[in-house]
Amino acid sequence: MKKLLFVSMFMALFIVSNAQSNKKIEIGTIDTLNSKILNEKRAVWVYVPNQQDNNLYSKQHYPVVYLFDGGAHFYSVVGMTHQLSTVNGNTICPEMIVVGINNTNRTRDLTPTIDDRVPNSGGNEKLISFIEKELIPYIDSTYPTEPYRMLIGHSYGGLAVVNTLINHTNLFNSYIAIDPSMSWKKQSFLKDAEKVLAEKKYNNVNFYLGIANTMVNGMDTIKVKQDTTQMTSHIRSILELANYTKKNRQNELNFQFKYYSDDNHGSVPLITEYDALHFIFSFYNFNITYSDFMDTTIAFPVKIEKHYKEISQKMGYSVKPPEGQINNFGYSSLNRKSYSQAEYFFKLNVENYPESYNVYDSLGDYYVAVGDKSNAIIYFQKSLAIKEIPITRQKLEKLQGK
Template identity: 55%
Template sequence: MKKLVLSIFTAFFSLCALAQKDNKVTIGSIDSIQSKILNEQRKIWVYVPSSWTPESKQRYPVLYLLDGNDHFYSTVGIIQHLSQGIGNTICPEMIVVGIPNTDRIRDLTPTHVDAAPPFTDSLMLKTTGGGERFVSFIEKELIPHIDSLYPTQSYKILTGHSFGGLTVMNVAINHTKLFNSYICIDPSMWWDQMNLLNKTRNSLRENKFSGTTLYLGIANTLREGMEITKVRSDTTKGTRHIRSILNLDQYIKEQKQNGLRYESKYYSNEDHGSVPLIAEYDALRFIFDKYRFKLTPKDLTDPTVDLVGKFERHYQEVSKLLDYKLSPPEDMINELGGDFLQRKEYAKAEGLFKLNVANYPESYTVYDSYGDYFLAMGNKSKAIEYFKKALSIKENPGSRKKLNTLL
């Protein structure tokens, strides 16, 4: 059934999410947008979950990914692993928008510098300081473009590494409500004599960040022989990167009154280049720490457990957390209902199928499954009714065969 849905999705939306074409496995598609703000054509890499179908009209949170050409595949893989299947419901399925670079140091630096700082070449500095124009491009052109073409929810995440992390902090501090959550990985807070770091310290004291979540991943960039407990007192240029991040971490933790939901982690076994993968994983676990629905053996075996009520209460709570209506995943409920049906636990099966019909009334699969329930109960007229309903939404061989047999 998933392959059937995927084939419809691919043909209709011109996106290849885990689809095979010409014997190649592809993830996502390449879109583009002509930016008047940046005065250039920008390619955009877009992944949409394979669960999407035109019939269901399902919508998804969006993760915007800086340095998209470097981190797109790994980020999509992490989200797929954490969001798909009965066991892996740690975070919701998401659209991923990767933003490849054209002039990286221009777009990802908030201020212009003339004197060469550490880790950069003076020849690279001519275009620095375009960060605010780049943020304006994201806010006024890219996000409206994505919202107009793709099945988006209002919940948005911005994630970036290194200079991308610097941009994440610039947006989090100066354009806070543009995104709901921020993933900042080993950011280059040393930039421009720690100009943004100092502004961040003041902003954390003076402003409120309620409703905003931030995760900070810190790599081990210490030189050999240096310890994390001693680096703060070091004054050499070689430690400016990690010192600036540790100071950022300290400043955030000192201002708990501002309402920012925050977590940080120091990865002693990861360097600047290796840290994005594990930090992205941990960040999503933190952001969506209350999202996961946990099934217990009692839920599956005790007939007195109100499983439907448990699902409804949990997703009502998560909907409040994410500030948009969230329903139990259609596939999860359908598979659970099918399992109970096979075990002849008809009351639980019916409750789950009814829940899916209520939440996904434009999906043919929920009516087909409910028809299976009535068929198992010997209610021929109801089974016919629901198979016909499934076919009225979408012609499919499974429902058609069952209906023809009944007729």
């Protein structure tokens, strides 16, 4: 019964209404750039996590996921990152901005080299130049980004992901290639990729490779490696990339691949993206136990603080415990009269979010609860100096006897 109560209390801290006042469910915007590099106007779809508590808490910044074939994968990746980062208290991965890059000529944009057999091929380097010199700077200057980027692509898009990984490694922190077209130009690009993977260092770079079942009946992954027909070239090339990358651990690439026997080329993106996010952010999830939640000492908030310091080290920038989460924990502690714990939570928020009026109002509530009138007045005044909130004003005037 106690554990059931804990689960209910814990979930209540995270479940927030997503109702929108205009009665429309909108998950993103269509933005456009006039590219000098591509000499054309390019549309991108952009999702920014919904800050429904934006009027209460400090503005957040987010890592960015870039998608090749944006129109095909935007909805699923947005939904998945939202589910894994916020829904039901999930912290499998961080909340992330998603940028879908749409095509004007898919073959041109996503193939790395010219193949005379394929018209308009070989323009991926130019697209990458656009991403590096125009798109990323635009996204970083327009949206609330953090310096962590991920690239996802499927089929030709997966081929473009591998091209970016081996030739423009520093552009992204993490790469997800989904059933990539590694047989491109009779495997010549595959051979070039293998040479680079053997020689280059990829410290702190993540690469997840998903492989679909594109074999004909009667084949398995052992038989297909021994086959030489064009019919098996696609999966043979991907398996060769997977096995070669796995063997070359000296390059320090954080690599994992998986063969999805129940998924074909068209169905494999969703499950690959799901598994890849778990792999790349294996360190991110914070497991709160029943004993953590019921602890009345400062051990629980100290554990949270330590966890986010470890996350910061992995992500390469300072990641703070979410203001709303810590605020909720603080009030939960306050309601249970765990005053030292509540104080630690509220002061942690003051330290991390000094520009937020809410953190001072909450600390003021703590001082009211412990009977420290003078400090309560000080912190309510600090809150009001940032933003005039009627409820905070009423609390202050009550303490001042007005």
